[in-house]
Amino acid sequence: MAGRIRVGIGGWVYEPWRGSFYPVGMRQKDELAYVGAHLTATEINATYYSSQKPATFAGWARAVPDGFQFAVKASRFCTNRRVLADAGESIEKFVKQGIIELGDRLGPILWQFMPTKTFDPDDLGAFLKLLPTSVDGVALRHALEVRHESFNDPAFLALARDAGVAVVLADHDAYPAIAGHDVGFSYNRLMCSSEEEEAGYSLSEISGWTDRAREQAVLGDAYIFYISGAKIRNPAAALATIMALEQQL
Template structure:
């Protein structure tokens, strides 16, 4: 079977996009709906910086069309501060913060490690053992949140169904350049992010789960440069090949500084659609 392809952007609230990608005068509250009409997925990255609220996730869900999906970026408190250790309560807080309120529009959960954190198989095994692999398991974990999420409307600990949750990992330290690493992720059932970082951090195309998750941070300059036509053609070919192998493919452009991300995402969507029609 051919896999699904979803293409979009990492985040959607950027001041430089206003009066450029977003039409002049478009209210900020309408930006998500505008972007979602032109993409097939968006990566929630505000969750990386701070726990969001259930009301926010509910609102985002209501503003996107049928068939749209969100991926959600895990908190830097877990990846950068805790460095994946003693993560059970922070994970409970994260999943209780409203992630499950997305219901059927919830896609993969992204975990991005800092450049200072090297490869440690035992650390990764211990963290993977704490990750909920279904929405039902995530709801059960969410009910173990601490007092930070006590109070009216602060926690969401229910799941509408019990379906799989996919987790993907992005790494940025050279010690991950070992054949043992993708083999470990295959064992753990975690996807390895294909991260194009203009050569700054390790690049992998190893398939370690039943999805491929791509983050395009810039073709030649990190977070800044866009992708020209030849580069987009190459990425379209890769995406189509992965999907033809039966893998679901998620692609997010994170080269937002010069308003390249949404334009590049739409250009890649056009290429993939043209190839499939």
């Protein structure tokens, strides 16, 4: 069965989006609902910096419609460490902070490594074994974003595949674009939006990413997030992508 393609941005609180994406005068507390009405996903960035309360996750879930999903960015205390195998306690704290309150709005968990983190097969293998397949009966899906060229290695791809973890495909000038094996879903982070392009990316580039997402969706859910780059353009890029997907139906 083909998966669903969801398209979104990084977070939803960004002052320059007020008046460029959000209507002038919109209350900040209504901005997430606006994202939910116009896009189909977003990444939660706040969880990277600190733990959140279960009630906060529940409130986020109520703000968006059925079908919308949040990708949850894992805590930096899990990934920004010299020895990944020592992250067990931090991982347990992260997954048990209340993310299950998102319910069916819970998308993949994003585990992002620093650009200086290099590939160590033994240590990474130990880390992958720490990632739980579920928490309190709720299934979890994991996506790994690596940013060092040393990960462009068949051994890394095999470890991720065997762990059932997706490898994030990054569009970035400085990070390797690594395509992983099929693990039932795909995760794309596009970070080259340009302020000179009204939609962040050219229409031909957006068409290329929608084609790729359609190929990925044959095997499972596909996620596209427009992150950083010319951040002010990212909502427009997401909207243009959604429109392109609809036109291809």
